[in-house]
Amino acid sequence: MEQVQLRSPHLLGLEELTREEIQLILDTADSFKEVIERPIRKVPALRGKSVVNLFFEPSTRTRISFEIAEKQLSADVINFSASTSSVAKGETLRDTVRNIEAMKVDVVVIRHAAAGAPQFLTRCLTHSVVINAGDGAHEHPTQGLLDLLTIRDRFGRVDGLRVVIVGDIAHSRVARSNIWGLRTMGASVAVCGPPTLIPPGIETMGVEVFYRVEDALREADVINVLRIQLERQHGGLFPTLREYARTFGITPERLIHTKPHAIIMHPGPINRGVELSTDVADSERSVILDQVTNGIAIRMAVLYLLNRGGDDDVE
Amino acid sequence: MEQVQLRSPHLLGLEELTREEIQLILDTADSFKEVIERPIRKVPALRGKSVVNLFFEPSTRTRISFEIAEKQLSADVINFSASTSSVAKGETLRDTVRNIEAMKVDVVVIRHAAAGAPQFLTRCLTHSVVINAGDGAHEHPTQGLLDLLTIRDRFGRVDGLRVVIVGDIAHSRVARSNIWGLRTMGASVAVCGPPTLIPPGIETMGVEVFYRVEDALREADVINVLRIQLERQHGGLFPTLREYARTFGITPERLIHTKPHAIIMHPGPINRGVELSTDVADSERSVILDQVTNGIAIRMAVLYLLNRGGDDDVE
Amino acid sequence: MEQVQLRSPHLLGLEELTREEIQLILDTADSFKEVIERPIRKVPALRGKSVVNLFFEPSTRTRISFEIAEKQLSADVINFSASTSSVAKGETLRDTVRNIEAMKVDVVVIRHAAAGAPQFLTRCLTHSVVINAGDGAHEHPTQGLLDLLTIRDRFGRVDGLRVVIVGDIAHSRVARSNIWGLRTMGASVAVCGPPTLIPPGIETMGVEVFYRVEDALREADVINVLRIQLERQHGGLFPTLREYARTFGITPERLIHTKPHAIIMHPGPINRGVELSTDVADSERSVILDQVTNGIAIRMAVLYLLNRGGDDDVE
Numbered sequence A, B, C: 001m002e003q004v005q006l007r008s009p010h011l012l013g014l015e016e017l018t019r020e021e022i023q024l025i026l027d028t029a030d031s032f033k034e035v036i037e038r039p040i041r042k043v044p045a046l047r048g049k050s051v052v053n054l055f056f057e058p059s060t061r062t063r064i065s066f067e068i069a070e071k072q073l074s075a076d077v078i079n080f081s082a083s084t085s086s087v088a089k090g091e092t093l094r095d096t097v098r099n100i101e102a103m104k105v106d107v108v109v110i111r112h113a114a115a116g117a118p119q120f121l122t123r124c125l126t127h128s129v130v131i132n133a134g135d136g137a138h139e140h141p142t143q144g145l146l147d148l149l150t151i152r153d154r155f156g157r158v159d160g161l162r163v164v165i166v167g168d169i170a171h172s173r174v175a176r177s178n179i180w181g182l183r184t185m186g187a188s189v190a191v192c193g194p195p196t197l198i199p200p201g202i203e204t205m206g207v208e209v210f211y212r213v214e215d216a217l218r219e220a221d222v223i224n225v226l227r228i229q230l231e232r233q234h235g236g237l238f239p240t241l242r243e244y245a246r247t248f249g250i251t252p253e254r255l256i257h258t259k260p261h262a263i264i265m266h267p268g269p270i271n272r273g274v275e276l277s278t279d280v281a282d283s284e285r286s287v288i289l290d291q292v293t294n295g296i297a298i299r300m301a302v303l304y305l306l307n308r309g310g311d312d313d314v315e
Helices: A019-037 A061-072 A093-102 A117-124 A141-155 A173-184 A213-217 A241-248 A288-307 B019-037 B061-072 B093-102 B117-124 B141-155 B173-184 B213-217 B241-248 B288-307 C019-037 C061-072 C093-102 C117-124 C141-155 C173-184 C213-217 C241-248 C288-307
Strands: A050-055 A076-081 A107-112 A129-135 A162-166 A188-192 A207-210 A222-225 A263-265 B050-055 B076-081 B107-112 B129-135 B162-166 B188-192 B207-210 B222-225 B263-265 C050-055 C076-081 C107-112 C129-135 C162-166 C188-192 C207-210 C222-225 C263-265
Touching: A019 A141, A019 A173, A019 A288, A050 A061, A050 A093, A050 C061, A061 A076, A061 A107, A061 A129, A061 A141, A061 A288, A061 B050, A061 B076, A076 C061, A093 A107, A093 A117, A093 C288, A107 A117, A107 A288, A117 A129, A129 A141, A129 A288, A141 A173, A141 A263, A141 A288, A162 A173, A162 A213, A173 A188, A188 A213, A207 A213, A263 A288, A288 B093, B019 B141, B019 B173, B019 B288, B050 B061, B050 B093, B061 B076, B061 B107, B061 B129, B061 B141, B061 B288, B061 C050, B061 C076, B093 B107, B093 B117, B107 B117, B107 B288, B117 B129, B129 B141, B129 B288, B141 B173, B141 B263, B141 B288, B162 B173, B162 B213, B173 B188, B188 B213, B207 B213, B263 B288, B288 C093, C019 C141, C019 C173, C019 C288, C050 C061, C050 C093, C061 C076, C061 C107, C061 C129, C061 C141, C061 C288, C093 C107, C093 C117, C107 C117, C107 C288, C117 C129, C129 C141, C129 C288, C141 C173, C141 C263, C141 C288, C162 C173, C162 C213, C173 C188, C188 C213, C207 C213, C263 C288
Parallel strands: A050 A076, A050 A107, A107 A129, A162 A188, A162 A222, A188 A207, A222 A263, B050 B076, B050 B107, B107 B129, B162 B188, B162 B222, B188 B207, B222 B263, C050 C076, C050 C107, C107 C129, C162 C188, C162 C222, C188 C207, C222 C263
Antiparallel strands: none
């Protein structure tokens, strides 16, 4: 095991991580990918540790992915969703979480509609590890990491690649985590979407902006298509789904003028026929299901790295 | 361990199973019944395997029965119910399930309101095992199997017995799985209910039809009373619950002219005073709680048989 | 291990327990507190046993506390909440529970809005252990026990202390369990609240009644502040929350004339600024988070004691 360690006891976002830290997580995830391929996918790394999945926003796939990762590491897993919680009784987030910590919970995986909620938790807690599973439009770091791992799997590197992110950039924590991670790892990043869905000043994150998808795709090695969050759209930021599909939807026709090796990514769930055509989603270029598999490996890696003792070498 | 194996990697229905396959499942369940009686009910057969219980219809007892069976086999268990799922976000069933498979889930136990949903899944999946926990009015194979086991427990055989199924035959997956399984195992089967609740042409499944419950019960060794699915009835298929109870309810009076050894079964939950009187449900003749216990053994057997490797002999 | 045993196979309330039994539970909980402090919090005491958490009322913290305790004892845990249950299909509580028992479940932890529901269960069941996790306004015995443990931790004893319970005594199962337990252990108990929230005849439980909080607090060693159950209040039993806070809220000012060593307890979740000010809740006097930690230890102790065989000495 290498001497690199994560500096923070928590995983809040990719903005805070160095290249070496991201490398460590990706390399650790690679080892866990071997575990995942075994007939018996169980390692004792988190045996006797308890993990609470604290989901204040509904999410099936992220919750299940974390839950599988936690159970494969032999943790005791507790699910907690906002609808059935004391939060309904008016308790503050701080009280909820300090109570969970008082139960000697080792890890809190939190998804919350408010950007900064995981960061806030770290200030309430003295010994539990916090993992951000998506906070508002801020970050979704394990998604960013699994995207990096999927890219590295395909190209053997991230450095020097051109990644285009297409969709609702303004409301996307996936976009933000991708941008931070990709930039740190040396990729060049472009974003593309309707002007109303591109946040002003995004260039300061080191990305190029395109409003015509054809221009954006031309040099791309990786095309990361965001989900149009139907449930998040208010106030007519774009005319209709049909209009969006016509102007920004990734279709076989739009891929004709791209590099032949360019891959298609999507964080799921896909709105088929809106941001991504079914033909493309199920094509050879699509690595969407690899992303899902890598999600397990990344989450196992993060849980493992944040839970190993400072000096003892857990194998 | 015998050389018989299940031919299909999935369990979709009893229609597809041979007599030898059903026998194998019942015999395996018998071994698991011994496990269930132990003070420590835990065997390592599915250690390191993950099972997702994918319930698109609410069901307490079937879900809990599967969950207990899975945990007693040491599987990692993930519960997923439609209300909290991506399905609410408009994802297709195929995408949901392919994502679950990409997480390297070994077994998907599915309950769905649409007949054929489990069959559809098997066409989306390449390595996960699918177990049907009830699909529309089509089949509920583990219920059929636990009913067979309960009958065999009592009579030492199924062959040659007379089984009468009373109730809403038209909407009942329990009836269909029972009919397929009982016929394959050599029982003679009759169904009985109001004409509106007997599907036309049911005789082609090899069953006799009765519209007067007194006639149906006379020769029965086994009386399997179906639940009146209050939530499924639309359009006045029968006048009132009171009327149904008066005409088809199984009461002590109706049992006077039956064989003294005839047993009473019910898949639960019971509408006491409607299809079954409390006196009968709690009588010596009732094997309803044996069915529940056998449900655990059958589900352990099915999970075990569908997960053992082709050549290795898991003890 | 001492020779004392719990006389009942169930835990229904503190009213039924002797001083020796309570002592045994507290002492056992003390041993489990050591387990809780270990890096690997897992003991095999309930390995191969199954526990169903049967919650007919929403409760996050109690359910999670039980679930953590159960998993740390290596039990197989099944969660069951009323909203997704057969109860919605009209099944009786008795049928639900007899079915759960037929699945060979070892322990049923039940929370129910009806006082006496756990007691009722014990009459339906022949071998499962029942643990009351709160029944109506009757008892919440594990809360009472964790409160006793927290007091004993602080003072080294319960005997001879003066405990004041402030709030809605009439609707509080926490108050009732505390009163029974504290009286049995030799504490002197007073209750305090608006006259509409003090049940007539409460003095027969051996407690003193105060209607002015200043009078009640003066001699207290322990101040146990109850949650104002906003969701339970009907029919104007007190004017407004603001009025309640002004008259009965525990604030730094109200603590000036109390014993300097007096501690503050609260079963949670706290309505900050209503029954308890934030300053007090987070002060040095507050042992509220200790209560939460002790909740795990008490639940482990109760589960352990009710599941160990009559003669074998499980270590």
